[in-house]
Structures are given as structure tokens and as C-alpha cells.
Amino acid sequence: MLSSEDLDTLLLTFKVAGMATTIMLLIGTPLAWWLTRTCSAWKGPINAIVALPLVLPPTVLGFYLLVLMGPSGVIGKFTNWLGLGTLAFSFYGLVIGSVLYSMPFVVQPLQAAFAMIGKQPLEAAATLRASPFDSFVSVVMPLAKPGFITAAILGFTHTVGEFGVVLMIGGNIPNKTRVVSVQIYNHVEALEYSEAHWLAGCLLVFSFTVLLILYTQLKASPVAQPFK
Amino acid sequence: MTVIKARFALNYGDFKLEVDLSLPSTGVSVLFGHSGSGKTTLLRCIAGLEQAAQGYLALNGTIWQDSEQHLFLPTYKRPLGYVFQDANLFSHLSVLDNLHYGLKRVKNNLGLIKLNQAVELLGIGHLLTRMPNHLSGGERQRIAIARALALNPEILLMDEPLASLDFKRKQEILPYLSRLHQQLDIPVVYVTHSQQEMAQLADTLVILEDGHILAAGPLSATQSRLDLPLAHDREAATVWQVIIAEHESHYHLTHVDFDGGSLNIPAVDAKIGIALRIQIYARDVSIALTEPSATSILNVLPAIINEFTEGRDGQALIQLQVGKNLLLAHITRKSLLLLDLQIGMPVFVQIKGTSILN
Numbered sequence: 001m002l003s004s005e006d007l008d009t010l011l012l013t014f015k016v017a018g019m020a021t022t023i024m025l026l027i028g029t030p031l032a033w034w035l036t037r038t039c040s041a042w043k044g045p046i047n048a049i050v051a052l053p054l055v056l057p058p059t060v061l062g063f064y065l066l067v068l069m070g071p072s073g074v075i076g077k078f079t080n081w082l083g084l085g086t087l088a089f090s091f092y093g094l095v096i097g098s099v100l101y102s103m104p105f106v107v108q109p110l111q112a113a114f115a116m117i118g119k120q121p122l123e124a125a126a127t128l129r130a131s132p133f134d135s136f137v138s139v140v141m142p143l144a145k146p147g148f149i150t151a152a153i154l155g156f157t158h159t160v161g162e163f164g165v166v167l168m169i170g171g172n173i174p175n176k177t178r179v180v181s182v183q184i185y186n187h188v189e190a191l192e193y194s195e196a197h198w199l200a201g202c203l204l205v206f207s208f209t210v211l212l213i214l215y216t217q218l219k220a221s222p223v224a225q226p227f228k
Numbered sequence: 229m230t231v232i233k234a235r236f237a238l239n240y241g242d243f244k245l246e247v248d249l250s251l252p253s254t255g256v257s258v259l260f261g262h263s264g265s266g267k268t269t270l271l272r273c274i275a276g277l278e279q280a281a282q283g284y285l286a287l288n289g290t291i292w293q294d295s296e297q298h299l300f301l302p303t304y305k306r307p308l309g310y311v312f313q314d315a316n317l318f319s320h321l322s323v324l325d326n327l328h329y330g331l332k333r334v335k336n337n338l339g340l341i342k343l344n345q346a347v348e349l350l351g352i353g354h355l356l357t358r359m360p361n362h363l364s365g366g367e368r369q370r371i372a373i374a375r376a377l378a379l380n381p382e383i384l385l386m387d388e389p390l391a392s393l394d395f396k397r398k399q400e401i402l403p404y405l406s407r408l409h410q411q412l413d414i415p416v417v418y419v420t421h422s423q424q425e426m427a428q429l430a431d432t433l434v435i436l437e438d439g440h441i442l443a444a445g446p447l448s449a450t451q452s453r454l455d456l457p458l459a460h461d462r463e464a465a466t467v468w469q470v471i472i473a474e475h476e477s478h479y480h481l482t483h484v485d486f487d488g489g490s491l492n493i494p495a496v497d498a499k500i501g502i503a504l505r506i507q508i509y510a511r512d513v514s515i516a517l518t519e520p521s522a523t524s525i526l527n528v529l530p531a532i533i534n535e536f537t538e539g540r541d542g543q544a545l546i547q548l549q550v551g552k553n554l555l556l557a558h559i560t561r562k563s564l565l566l567l568d569l570q571i572g573m574p575v576f577v578q579i580k581g582t583s584i585l586n
Contacts, residue, residue: 120312120314120316121316121318123277123303123312123316124310124312124316124317124318125304125318125329126276126277126302126303126304127275127277127303127304127308127309127310127330127376128304128329128330128333128375128376128379129304129305129330129333129334129379130304130329130330130333131304132304134304134333135304138329139318139320142320143318143319143320
């Protein structure tokens with residue numbers, strides 16, 4: 001059975017993932033839109049930076065974040081100056097790390113969805129008196145809905161499953177930074193295989209259910225299937 | 229009369245557009261040309277959809293673009309209606325929501341009246357609850373036209389609205405367009421490469437070639453210009469505006485009047501006094517020096533030779549004046565020599581057939 005400690009880690013995990021997903025959608029939407037539409041020379045470098053976590057070992061990203069957010073890092077000094085203390089080994093540090101780590105899983109489906117819409121509906125909206133922002137809300141967002149759903153689900157589940165970044169910048173502090181993936185590791189370390197089974201099983205069922213919904217409910221829309 | 233003034237320069241490397249154009253404030257101006265001639269690009273420049281275009285554009289004295297003053301009114305602020313080649317309806321909205329999309333964003337209370345008129349005129353009242361994916365191409369295009377008209381625009385821009393439709397669908401929509409033509413009180417700029425649509429709809433004809441304007445002017449004056457390729461085409465024709473004068477139903481004929489004479493045309497089911505557009509193909513016109521007395525051809529009219537030129541393959545092209553109308557005739561070069569036709573010579577034209585355009 002799940003212990004109350006395990007339940008706490010589950011709750012914390014979903015809190016981190018929920019907050020990270022919200023932030024990723026807020027940042028990722030304008031970013032993906034800009035990347036889809038721009039002809040700027042910055043498009044390539046920005047794309048590469050966004051996609052970097054796909055290929056970078058999580059420990060590398062976590063290491064740099066730890067250094068930056070630590071007391072002598074740039075971000076750490078800044079947050080100290082603001083009187084917030086350092087972000088390393090804190091809940092918000094974990095959220096920031098998750099945002100960076102899972103960003104490509106949000107930006108790329110959105111980019112694919114935006115690209116598929118093309119410029120035609122936007123031109124139609126412009127000839128029908130809709131300002132660029134208006135047409136984004138009234139035309140692009142509804143047309144890209146499957147992309148948004150995919151982005152949110154992938155961003156969320158990917159954050160739930162992260163381990164390397166969490167261990168580097170968050171550590172293993174109960175109720176603060178101890179998330180499910182770390183807790184499973186703890187159980188295995190302590191040879192508590194049955195507890196590890198319960199938690200791992202929960203994550204397995206959760207992930208499978210989410211993907212099942214993704215692939216069955218949204219099958220009509222090709223943008224909803226990023227791995228095809 | 230000239231109310232649309234447009235001057236544009238646009239360079240896409242392999243394609244250059246350079247035009248300077250004035251269009252009248254009423255009627256349909258057709259931008260005519262082959263694909264790649266720049267007609268759609270010109271239309272997009274007028275709409276502000278080609279932001280790279282440099283130049284000047286004013287409609288009814290309001291400047292929409294003046295690159296010298298860095299003035300560029302974005303598309304959504306231009307009081308225009310635009311019909312795209314493939315309708316371009318919003319697939320996530322029902323027909324009714326598509327029709328209301330622009331209407332909601334326009335600050336004028338005439339829109340709803342215009343929309344209701346358009347819905348009736350275009351016969352789309354039964355489609356309002358459908359989704360665009362469940363419509364035929366012709367239905368989609370009619371909705372796109374109504375959606376643009378609902379804006380109560382100051383100008384209607386139409387980019388080959390029939391090009392993506394098959395012959396049957398075209399025939400289904402053309403009558404609606406003709407009706408629109410008669411009832412609209414705003415200028416229409418209509419892009420097409422189809423001679424049929426041009427003949428049926430144009431009041432003003434603008435011919436484009438390789439990004440330049442080859443000719444622009446009233447329809448029949450422009451289509452009968454011998455220095456333009458249009459008159460040399462096998463399908464070359466002139467369009468006349470006529471008025472129904474009398475029906476001769478036992479012969480299945482209708483008499484129509486034009487400025488300077490009258491004609492017999494196949495019976496038309498319309499009231500006396502109604503205006504019609506008819507088309508006379510240059511290949512259906514022959515020339516006689518004296519009035520033919522015994523001929524099966526009903527339409528024999530006095531005419532004066534304005535101009536002629538030699539065409540390809542032993543052909544000669546002749547432009548004639550019939551009353552106040554212009555007429556094109558394709559005859560053989562041999563006949564031209566045998567009859568010794570000269571400019572200013574009075575002759576008789578025999579018109580073998582006419583086709584009714586609306």
C-alpha cells in the first residue's frame with residue numbers, strides 16, 4: 001500500500017508538474033508562435049536552445065542550474081538580494097528546473113500545430129477586421145486546440161517523470177522537493193521493493209492512461225500525435 | 229469617376245510586380261492574365277496582404293498606403309471585403325458563425341441587413357447550421373462571398389472565386405455573381421484567367437502580363453484592341469450591352485436594341501426593357517461590301533472599318549464600328565485582299581451567332 005509519505009510525494013509531484021505546465025504554456029505559447037512565424041536570424045539559435053533538454057543529460061542541466069541558483073551563482077545572488085533566499089533545494093527551484101527541462105515537450109507540439117494552420121486563416125481573419133491578437137484568440141487557439149492539449153499532457157507527464165534534474169537541484173527533502181521518482185529511488189535503495197512497486201505501478205498506470213486518452217480521443221487530428 | 233488609385237512595386241527576385249493603375253468607383257474591374265502575371269499579387273497588394281509592396285494606394289480619397297510617408301494601413305483596418313480562391317472559411321466555426329465573424333467586428337449597423345440580403349441573393353439560408361467541411365466547393369464559395377458582403381465593405385476584392393470549382397459548380401455560381409454585379413453599389417475588383425468570367429462580369433478590363441499592366445480600360449474597347457493578344461485569341465469576342473425590345477416567340481427569337489441598331493438573338497425569358505449582355509465571337513462575324521439581300525443570316529448590320537491587322541496562319545483581324553459599339557471580325561487574309569478592305573470603308577457585317585451572358 002501507499003504510505004502517507006508516498007501520498008505526500010505524489011501530491012507534491014502533481015503540484016510541481018501542474019505549476020510547471022501552467023508556466024510552460026504561458027511562456028511556450030508566444031514562444032512557439034514567434035518561432036513559427038518569424039524569419040529572424042534568431043530563430044535557429046532559439047530553437048536549438050529550446051530543444052537542448054531533449055539531448056542534454058538531465059544531470060548536466062541540473063548541475064548548471066544548481067551552480068546558477070546556489071548562493072554564489074548569478075540567479076542565487078539576485079534572489080538573495082531580493083530577500084528570497086536561494087532557489088536551490090526549494091519548491092520553486094524545482095518548478096523552474098522543470099520548466100526548462102520540459103519546455104521542448106510543450107513548444108514543439110505547439111509549433112507543429114501553429115505551422116499546420118498556415119497563414120490562410122489568419123489572412124481571412126485580417127480581411128474580416130480581426131487584429132492580430134484577436135485572430136490569435138479567435139482563430140489560431142481554437143484551430144490549434146489539439147496541439148495545446150498535447151503540449152499540456154506531454155509537459156505535465158514529462159515533469160512528473162523527471163529524476164536527474166530534481167536530484168541535482170532539489171535533493172530529497174520531504175514535503176518540499178521529494179517527488180515520486182526520487183521516492184521510488186529511495187524505496188529501492190532501502191530495499192523496500194513492495195513500496196517501490198506500488199509507486200512505480202501508480203506512475204505506469206497514470207502515464208499509460210494519459211497516452212491512451214491522447215491517442216484515442218485526438219486521433220482525428222494529426223498534430224496531436226507528435227511521435228508520428 | 230476614378231476613385232481607386234494604385235501604384236505598387238514588389239520584387240520577389242524571380243517575380244517583379246510594377247503597376248500604376250486607376251480604377252472606376254463603380255462596376256466590376258476584372259484583373260485578367262495568365263497564371264504568374266501578377267493579378268493575384270496586385271489584388272493582395274490592394275488588400276494589404278503583401279506587406280513588402282512599396283507604393284501608393286487610395287480609395288475614395290482615403291490613403292491606405294503611401295510608402296514615401298511610411299504609411300501602411302494594416303489589412304484589418306481597411307474597409308474591404310475579400311473572397312479567397314478557396315473560400316478560406318474557418319473550419320472550427322459553423323456557417324452562421326463564419327458569416328458573423330466579420331460582422332461582429334465591424335462597427336456599422338448596416339452589416340446585418342447586408343448579410344441578410346447576401347444570404348438571400350446567394351441562396352445559402354438552408355446551410356447556416358452546417359460546418360464548412362460538410363459543404364460543396366460551390367456552397368463554400370457562396371458563403372465566403374456573403375461573409376465578405378456582411379462587412380458592408382467599401383470595395384469587394386475577389387481572387388478567382390470560381391477557379392477551384394468544376395464546370396458544373398461554376399455554372400451554379402456565375403448567375404449569383406451576375407446578380408451581385410447588378411445589385412452592388414460598391415466597386416468590385418475581380419481576378420480571373422477565364423475569358424468566360426471576364427466577358428460575363430467585367431465593366432473595366434485590366435490585362436496583366438509578367439507583373440506589368442498591358443492594357444486597362446472599358447471592357448469592349450479593351451477586348452477589341454488589335455494590338456493586344458486577346459483579340460488574336462481563337463476565342464476572341466466582343467461584349468455588347470443590349471436591351472430587350474420585343475419577343476418573337478413563334479420563331480423562338482428575341483429582338484434587342486443597342487446603341488445604333490438592333491439584333492435578333494435566341495429567345496430570352498425576360499421582360500421587355502431588361503438589360504442583357506451578349507457576346508459576339510470574332511469568328512462568327514463575316515463582312516460584305518454590299519448589303520446581302522438573300523442570306524440565311526438574320527443579323528446584318530451596317531458598319532465601318534476602324535482598323536485591321538494581319539494575324540497568324542492566313543488570318544486577318546478587323547475592328548469595326550457598329551453604331552456606337554465595337555465589333556471584332558476574324559476573316560481570311562485572302563478575303564481582306566479580294567474585298568480590298570480599307571480603313572474608314574462602310575461595309576455590312578453578318579453575325580452568325582450570339583451568346584447571352586446573363
